[in-house]
Amino acid sequence: MTSGWIGNNRELVMPLRLLDVNEHVHRIEANIDTGFNGHLTLPPGLTHLLGFISDKPLDLTMANDQTERFPTYRGIVLWHGHHRSVRIIESEGTPLIGTPLIGTALL
Numbered sequence: 001m002t003s004g005w006i007g008n009n010r011e012l013v014m015p016l017r018l019l020d021v022n023e024h025v026h027r028i029e030a031n032i033d034t035g036f037n038g039h040l041t042l043p044p045g046l047t048h049l050l051g052f053i054s055d056k057p058l059d060l061t062m063a064n065d066q067t068e069r070f071p072t073y074r075g076i077v078l079w080h081g082h083h084r085s086v087r088i089i090e091s092e093g094t095p096l097i098g099t100p101l102i103g104t105a106l107l
Helices: 044-050
Strands: 012-019 025-032 040-042 053-061 067-079 082-090
Touching (some): 040 044, 040 067, 044 067, 044 082
Antiparallel strands (some): 012 025, 012 067
């Protein structure tokens, strides 16, 4: 089971461990977003710091029905004791964990 907490704005917050290109572990906090159908979002500074491998851009429809193009990366998340390769969407703001990463995990 993975433990998290309720943040000041009633968001669900969870610690997450990421591996950089040199296999060093970096701990971050990310909000769980059950309306997000991607694995993970990270801000630009963090994707560059971790040296993630660039992937092809992704067009996403936002909540306001506008389509925006986002850079994506491949990265490794330590999830329930296992290395998990995920597609990371680069986006400003607080990191978000989406439903594909959560899967059937007990939170």
